[in-house]
Amino acid sequence: MKDKVKACPGKELKQMATDQLDALLQTELQKEHPDESVVLPILQELQEREKDYPVKIPEGIEERMTGYRDRIHTVVDKPKRKRTKTIRIAAVAAVVCIVLMAIPRTVGAESVFQVLHRWTEDFFEFLSPGGNNDNPTVEYRFETDNEGLKQLHDVMVAEGVTNSVVPTWLPEGYELLEIKTEAVSDTKKVFAKFRNGTKEMLVSYKINQKHTTTKYERGISEASEYEINGVTHYIIENEENISIVWMSETIESIIVVNEENEIVRRIISSIYLEG
Amino acid sequence: MKKYIHLLCFVLVCGICFSVSAQAFDTAEGTETRESAYFAAHSVFLEKTSATTFEVWFDVIANLTTMDELGASVIHIYRSTDGDTWTKVRSYYKENYPSMICRNTASHSGCVTYTGARSGYYYRAMVLLYAKIGNNIGERSRYTEIIRM
Amino acid sequence: MNSTIDKTLEHVLFLARHLDKCNARGAVIVMLMELGIPTNSVGFELILYSILLQHRDPTRALKSDIYLETKLHYRQFSEEQVEQAIREVIRSAWSRGSRAAWDWYFSYEEKTVSRKPTNSEFISRIAYILELWQECTRKEDCYER
Numbered sequence: 227m228k229d230k231v232k233a234c235p236g237k238e239l240k241q242m243a244t245d246q247l248d249a250l251l252q253t254e255l256q257k258e259h260p261d262e263s264v265v266l267p268i269l270q271e272l273q274e275r276e277k278d279y280p281v282k283i284p285e286g287i288e289e290r291m292t293g294y295r296d297r298i299h300t301v302v303d304k305p306k307r308k309r310t311k312t313i314r315i316a317a318v319a320a321v322v323c324i325v326l327m328a329i330p331r332t333v334g335a336e337s338v339f340q341v342l343h344r345w346t347e348d349f350f351e352f353l354s355p356g357g358n359n360d361n362p363t364v365e366y367r368f369e370t371d372n373e374g375l376k377q378l379h380d381v382m383v384a385e386g387v388t389n390s391v392v393p394t395w396l397p398e399g400y401e402l403l404e405i406k407t408e409a410v411s412d413t414k415k416v417f418a419k420f421r422n423g424t425k426e427m428l429v430s431y432k433i434n435q436k437h438t439t440t441k442y443e444r445g446i447s448e449a450s451e452y453e454i455n456g457v458t459h460y461i462i463e464n465e466e467n468i469s470i471v472w473m474s475e476t477i478e479s480i481i482v483v484n485e486e487n488e489i490v491r492r493i494i495s496s497i498y499l500e501g
Numbered sequence: 502m503k504k505y506i507h508l509l510c511f512v513l514v515c516g517i518c519f520s521v522s523a524q525a526f527d528t529a530e531g532t533e534t535r536e537s538a539y540f541a542a543h544s545v546f547l548e549k550t551s552a553t554t555f556e557v558w559f560d561v562i563a564n565l566t567t568m569d570e571l572g573a574s575v576i577h578i579y580r581s582t583d584g585d586t587w588t589k590v591r592s593y594y595k596e597n598y599p600s601m602i603c604r605n606t607a608s609h610s611g612c613v614t615y616t617g618a619r620s621g622y623y624y625r626a627m628v629l630l631y632a633k634i635g636n637n638i639g640e641r642s643r644y645t646e647i648i649r650m
Numbered sequence: 651m652n653s654t655i656d657k658t659l660e661h662v663l664f665l666a667r668h669l670d671k672c673n674a675r676g677a678v679i680v681m682l683m684e685l686g687i688p689t690n691s692v693g694f695e696l697i698l699y700s701i702l703l704q705h706r707d708p709t710r711a712l713k714s715d716i717y718l719e720t721k722l723h724y725r726q727f728s729e730e731q732v733e734q735a736i737r738e739v740i741r742s743a744w745s746r747g748s749r750a751a752w753d754w755y756f757s758y759e760e761k762t763v764s765r766k767p768t769n770s771e772f773i774s775r776i777a778y779i780l781e782l783w784q785e786c787t788r789k790e791d792c793y794e795r
Contacts, residue, residue: 255676
């Protein structure tokens with residue numbers, strides 16, 4: 227029957243009763259991929275029949291449809307803006323040319339293709355837990371003039387951390403603002419915030435880190451490596467700030483700071499004061 | 502021709518957005534900035550706690566600014582029988598779970614617990630990390646690994 | 651014919667009379683076909699799925715919810731591709747579909763629709779019409795033969 231509908235839809239459909247057309251429609255719609263060449267002619271035929279024999283619609287039907295007037299959305303009759311194709315193309319081409327020349331200089335890249343390539347790589351991440359420490363027998367001492375760093379070190383010792391992960395030196399003026407310990411599943415996280423005037427520094431240690439799911443946001447530059455005493459520290463530029471991340475056995479460490487590269491390296495080096 | 506125009510317009514919009522944000526990041530409110538401006542590091546993962554429950558954990562560190570609000574705004578849990586086709590089974594919104602967001606902080610971690618997980622099914626979660634400072638909002642969606650209950 | 655009833659409701663009642671034994675998916679397929687959405691396109695399946703999602707839970711937001719879940723259901727697409735595919739089918743239906751059908755679904759208070767709806771307008775409107783259709787098919791006095 228359906229093949230007949232497709233072959234000569236008008237003739238066959240007119241000979242079918244309305245109930246038969248409804249049944250045919252329902253059957254077609256139950257398929258996974260209903261055929262519009264079957265469905266649409268049937269609907270058209272049904273609409274033609276209702277034009278000839280109108281169906282009585284109950285009074286007040288709109289009021290009975292729950293909140294119809296409030297809920298039916300309007301597609302507002304906005305006037306269409308007149309644009310000529312040529313002007314649009316010319317305007318777009320002109321602006322694109324200007325922007326393409328401006329982008330690389332603005333962000334310090336040599337060409338726009340270089341810029342796009344860097345921006346597709348947004349993260350830095352460790353691929354496996356466990357750190358890299360080629361000198362496990364070297365013992366480092368902790369000695370500092372910065373009260374905040376002492377407090378941070380004490381908290382780390384209280385959590386059972388014997389590795390050297392806390393810096394012993396910061397530029398003058400950095401004071402501890404807050405220090406907190408929280409549980410992240412079965413990992414302990416120690417977080418500290420320092421301030422030096424308008425500058426801030428964040429330090430975070432995750433102890434017994436088993437999940438290598440941390441992603442570090444980074445900007446257009448690649449992460450650089452700074453290896454000291456067998457431990458590789460990754461220096462990641464993120465906007466105006468620098469994130470220093472490294473894994474030391476099962477401790478995942480991050481320091482976020484807004485300082486020059488030289489100072490950043492000095493902070494890292496100060497972690498490993500040989501005893 | 503239309504496709505070329507659309508491509509040109511797309512490049513134009515991208516170029517304008519990035520060039521404007523690169524120059525005006527420090528001063529303009531509501532300027533479009535990249536998600537990395539808000540976040541320094543983030544981590545999401547699932548932790549099985551029993552045969553029928555697991556926790557969705559998130560941990561986020563802000564990019565050196567104390568955020569007015571920091572955490573996760575939405576967590577969706579998805580379930581699958583084969584690991585290919587996924588169905589959302591539960592959503593958690595910050596409005597209903599206040600512990601998903603912390604105020605005036607640069608670091609926050611938290612979790613939501615999903616109960617009633619079915620044995621043999623695969624689960625994963627999408628966490629929409631959220632940071633707000635002033636009128637500016639940064640969001641980053643992260644997917645967890647897949648676990649089998 | 652009742653001249654005071656608007657076109658949308660009139661057409662919903664028509665669909666309720668002839669699709670009363672259909673499921674929601676079948677009803678949406680009919681609506682999309684009438685609007686001229688090409689059934690062999692990828693966007694057809696995506697827009698169908700999105701409308702059914704929106705119908706099930708009208709409080710969902712389009713971008714953070716509907717596109718995301720549609721993307722997860724049809725694994726090979728990203729959210730941007732889902733949005734683009736839906737926009738593309740609406741655009742092609744706007745150019746090839748019948749004006750009458752677009753008026754049935756998108757007009758209001760005798761104003762004919764003069765611009766192509768956005769993705770969210772389209773999906774929320776069809777989802778609401780589906781809700782009306784469902785309400786009609788359950789009520790016996792919605793129509794009389």
